[in-house]
Amino acid sequence: MDQPFIELIDIHKSFSGNNVLDGVNLAIEKGLVTCVIGKSGCGKSVLLKHIIGLMQPDSGQICVDGMPTNQMDKAQRHQFHRQISYMFQDNALFDFLTVWENIALPLTEKREMPMDQIRQRVKEKMQMLEISNHENKYPAQLSGGIKKRVALARALITEPDAVLFDEPTSGLDPVRRTSVHAMISTYQKEFGFTAVIVSHGIPEIFAISQRVAMLDQGKIIYFGKSEGIFQTDNEIVKAFISGKDA
Numbered sequence: 001m002d003q004p005f006i007e008l009i010d011i012h013k014s015f016s017g018n019n020v021l022d023g024v025n026l027a028i029e030k031g032l033v034t035c036v037i038g039k040s041g042c043g044k045s046v047l048l049k050h051i052i053g054l055m056q057p058d059s060g061q062i063c064v065d066g067m068p069t070n071q072m073d074k075a076q077r078h079q080f081h082r083q084i085s086y087m088f089q090d091n092a093l094f095d096f097l098t099v100w101e102n103i104a105l106p107l108t109e110k111r112e113m114p115m116d117q118i119r120q121r122v123k124e125k126m127q128m129l130e131i132s133n134h135e136n137k138y139p140a141q142l143s144g145g146i147k148k149r150v151a152l153a154r155a156l157i158t159e160p161d162a163v164l165f166d167e168p169t170s171g172l173d174p175v176r177r178t179s180v181h182a183m184i185s186t187y188q189k190e191f192g193f194t195a196v197i198v199s200h201g202i203p204e205i206f207a208i209s210q211r212v213a214m215l216d217q218g219k220i221i222y223f224g225k226s227e228g229i230f231q232t233d234n235e236i237v238k239a240f241i242s243g244k245d246a
């Protein structure tokens, strides 16, 4: 394997004696889609929050292109976090902002890009995701599926190298789930960003992922090509993916 883009090495994290991550090792390869599966409450969101820097490990290291984040200076860390976007489980759209304002927010809050360029980028992303006719609406006026597209447009607006998705299809019916997966897959191929997707959508998530990692009892107990997971001998993984122990 080439140098991973993001590597988690022996990550430990506990909350008041609850060992959520208990020696996690995981290599995220550039340009691929890696999905993270595991039982509810096993620590998948905590793992994503470590990658994006919203949480710090008790011990262990996170490396980006081989460089440990705890050895980066402020500017390097800032640069790394600018390369990554995060799409939250609940979309995290601001109710008091319009669709346009929500999508533009990561650019307008930094005040680094001229307004006409921001307008152009937002227009492109809205066209791409077919939400242009919703630009002046507020989140409360949108269906669940459109909200997901707005959240995806916002995650893509900075044209990031990596996008982390925390259950991007939660709360959607099976038809909309498939369409959000297809949308992520289409844009991932088009832009080539590295994707990490936490999902309960088994087995459909495997169709858009090249790698699968399963977290259990604080450790990655399976990591490999998604097509290989059905051949695993690991009884915990087998029971989980067959829905016997979800």
Ligand SMILES: Nc1ncnc2c1ncn2[C@@H]1O[C@H](COP(=O)(O)OP(=O)(O)OP(=O)(O)O)[C@@H](O)[C@H]1O
Residues within 6 Å of the ligand: 015, 018, 020, 038, 039, 040, 041, 042, 043, 044, 045, 046, 047
């Ligand atoms: N900030 C926090 N403080 C204390 N405990 C936390 C915190 N964040 C997460 N936890 C605990 O860590 C554990 C893992 O939570 P996490 O949200 O990562 O699970 P998950 O695998 O994403 O679950 P789900 O699939 O249900 O979304 C839970 O027991 C949760 O209560």
